[in-house]
Amino acid sequence: MKILIKIIIFLIIIPSKSFSLIEVDITRGNLDPLPIAVSPLSIDENSRQNFEKILKKRNIGEEISKIIEVNLKTSGLFNPLNKDAFLQAPDIANLKPRFEDWNLIKAQALITGKVSYLDEKLRVEFRLWDVLAGKEMVALAFTTVPTNWRRVGHIITDKVYQRLTGEKGYFDTRIIYVAEEGPKTKRIKKLAIMDQDGANNKFLTLGNELVLTPRFNPTSQMVTYLSYFRNLPRVYLLDIETGMQEVVGDFPGMTFAPRFSPNGKKIIMSFAKDGNSEIYTMDLENRIVEKITNHPSIDTSPSFSPDGKFICFNSDRSGYQQIYVMKSDGSNVKRISFGKGLYGTPVWSPRGDLIAFTKLHKGKFYIGVMRTDGSGERLLTENFYQEAPSWSPNGRVLIFYRETKTDDKGEGFSAKLWSIDLTGYNERMVKTPTDASDPSWSSLLSN
Amino acid sequence: MKKSRIRNIDQGAIMKLNKILKNTLLIVFACFALSACATSKKTTGQMQGDVYTGTDTVEYLASGVPDRVFFATNESVLTTASRETLRKQAAYLRKNSKITIVLEGHADERGTREYNLALGERRANAAKDYLMTYGISSDRISVLSYGKERPVDSGSNPLAWSKNRRSVTVKAN
Numbered sequence A: 001m002k003i004l005i006k007i008i009i010f011l012i013i014i015p016s017k018s019f020s021l022i023e024v025d026i027t028r029g030n031l032d033p034l035p036i037a038v039s040p041l042s043i044d045e046n047s048r049q050n051f052e053k054i055l056k057k058r059n060i061g062e063e064i065s066k067i068i069e070v071n072l073k074t075s076g077l078f079n080p081l082n083k084d085a086f087l088q089a090p091d092i093a094n095l096k097p098r099f100e101d102w103n104l105i106k107a108q109a110l111i112t113g114k115v116s117y118l119d120e121k122l123r124v125e126f127r128l129w130d131v132l133a134g135k136e137m138v139a140l141a142f143t144t145v146p147t148n149w150r151r152v153g154h155i156i157t158d159k160v161y162q163r164l165t166g167e168k169g170y171f172d173t174r175i176i177y178v179a180e181e182g183p184k185t186k187r188i189k190k191l192a193i194m195d196q197d198g199a200n201n202k203f204l205t206l207g208n209e210l211v212l213t214p215r216f217n218p219t220s221q222m223v224t225y226l227s228y229f230r231n232l233p234r235v236y237l238l239d240i241e242t243g244m245q246e247v248v249g250d251f252p253g254m255t256f257a258p259r260f261s262p263n264g265k266k267i268i269m270s271f272a273k274d275g276n277s278e279i280y281t282m283d284l285e286n287r288i289v290e291k292i293t294n295h296p297s298i299d300t301s302p303s304f305s306p307d308g309k310f311i312c313f314n315s316d317r318s319g320y321q322q323i324y325v326m327k328s329d330g331s332n333v334k335r336i337s338f339g340k341g342l343y344g345t346p347v348w349s350p351r352g353d354l355i356a357f358t359k360l361h362k363g364k365f366y367i368g369v370m371r372t373d374g375s376g377e378r379l380l381t382e383n384f385y386q387e388a389p390s391w392s393p394n395g396r397v398l399i400f401y402r403e404t405k406t407d408d409k410g411e412g413f414s415a416k417l418w419s420i421d422l423t424g425y426n427e428r429m430v431k432t433p434t435d436a437s438d439p440s441w442s443s444l445l446s447n
Numbered sequence B: 001m002k003k004s005r006i007r008n009i010d011q012g013a014i015m016k017l018n019k020i021l022k023n024t025l026l027i028v029f030a031c032f033a034l035s036a037c038a039t040s041k042k043t044t045g046q047m048q049g050d051v052y053t054g055t056d057t058v059e060y061l062a063s064g065v066p067d068r069v070f071f072a073t074n075e076s077v078l079t080t081a082s083r084e085t086l087r088k089q090a091a092y093l094r095k096n097s098k099i100t101i102v103l104e105g106h107a108d109e110r111g112t113r114e115y116n117l118a119l120g121e122r123r124a125n126a127a128k129d130y131l132m133t134y135g136i137s138s139d140r141i142s143v144l145s146y147g148k149e150r151p152v153d154s155g156s157n158p159l160a161w162s163k164n165r166r167s168v169t170v171k172a173n
Helices: A045-055 A060-075 A090-095 A099-104 A146-165 B002-040 B080-095 B113-133 B158-164
Strands: A034-038 A078-080 A109-118 A121-130 A135-144 A174-181 A188-195 A211-216 A222-227 A234-239 A245-247 A254-260 A266-273 A276-283 A289-291 A299-304 A310-315 A322-327 A342-348 A354-361 A364-371 A378-383 A385-391 A397-403 A415-421 A428-430 A435-441 B060-062 B068-070 B101-106 B141-147 B166-171
Touching: A034 A060, A045 A060, A045 A109, A045 A146, A060 A078, A060 A109, A060 A146, A090 A109, A109 A146, A121 A146, A135 A146, A174 A211, A174 A415, A188 A211, A211 A254, A211 B113, A222 A254, A234 A266, A254 A299, A254 B113, A266 A299, A266 B113, A276 A299, A276 B113, A299 B113, A310 A342, A322 A342, A322 A354, A342 A385, A342 B113, A354 A385, A364 A385, A364 A397, A378 A385, A378 A415, A385 A435, A397 A435, A415 A435, B060 B080, B068 B080, B080 B113, B101 B113, B113 B141, B113 B166
Parallel strands: A034 A078, A034 A109, A211 A435, A234 A254, A299 A342, B101 B141
Antiparallel strands: A109 A121, A121 A135, A174 A188, A174 A435, A211 A222, A222 A234, A234 A245, A254 A266, A266 A276, A276 A289, A299 A310, A310 A322, A342 A354, A354 A364, A364 A378, A385 A397, A397 A415, A415 A428, B068 B166, B101 B166
């Protein structure tokens, strides 16, 4: 993607560590979300009118703070307070909050800010305050094109999340997925992309051919996916910005289950021929193809560790679907799943410490995580059908899809995206305009 | 002495009791085993084990030549009935030597998408291998896996799933 956003950070103040400022623990299920007040970003009348003309929004400051509020609430870690209770006007609060007032409504943290129209650009500044300590925690200003106003809300949320949890956020991100329509027996599937909060939904293909399993390149705006173009199931590359597409490699059979390597320079995928699926990599620069597995059973759903040294994958070489880990050259293959049931779709966490998976046991499907040696298996959610977890870039949230059981007449089918925290809490449906499956989470668009 | 005799008698009695118990247990186990077999091999009219044996969804390449074969869950092994169907297909294809075919392999919805794509490919190839042993050249056969993407029955029940685990022979020309 071209540099859509030009961020000019000219002020970052991080307070000294002598004060014990508020912190949010994200390693446990948070049953007591932090009360936070998001004061609407203040805006002068001249700027307001200019933005109203360009963006057709009456008050862009309020719109941006709404995005921040929804993000914070969706994370499950924060409880944005009702604005009706706010005593201090936004413009004054941004200069110097009256902490007693905010304390009175039980806010522990406060976000204030200002938007202005400057040389046809949107300039925003915001501050995060610790209400109890009466201290500023973060102050930041940047300038961007006005049409990026939603991303401004996401970037602010990322900064707040990072300051309060100590880990990077995941709000200025996008989800690529498969949009589904029509009866189960003649399903029409299209590639679609949207912001993490469901805004800016866009279809990338027309639905003329079946498309499956899109995955983001972690380093660019490229996507790899499976398309049945001309009834030949092949792995494709798609540049989201230009719309350019190409087939990956020249294989005499079906290629599927593609994913990028962590540096974005290779694609790892399965190639099926004569009833045997093996894992291959292809270098996108020199187009060299390497065979990684060599076994007469099914080997598929490969996923690299973030350091690129290992690959986890799905194989039925033991008789049933299980999860295996090997070195990236294919040596040292070890089975790591030993619990009851079948295991599929292993995906290595961007933090490196966990592998997320789908498990089928006694007619139920689970999304779970285990350590990379297979120990510490933890099931996060159980349902009639769900699979294909994809990690948020900070490795704290998983997005997956869930399908409903049909009734006796075969009706009532739906497929939806869901997300859940690594803690097993905060399970939520992610709204999409149509039915949806196969989600893949992008990296942070800005850092 | 007295005590030990009593003990002996007791032990004898206990042993007898044990035998009786063991036998009854064996009988009980046998009953369980039989009933288990009875359920797993149950023929509902449309399924044997969990392989579809009905004809609701079957189409015909020609009179008396069914177009599809069915599989057990997670399996790509051809059943006796499947082999018979494929022999009929092979005979038909030998007689009509200009016809080329696509074998479309499918899986049911109770599996992860990517594994099912591989499983569908494996099923279609099981059918291909069998046709080849009956004299059909591999040049005339191409294989296409749909995984779980194209069910014939949209139901969420074992019978619907059994209809969907299939390899369908489609004329390509």
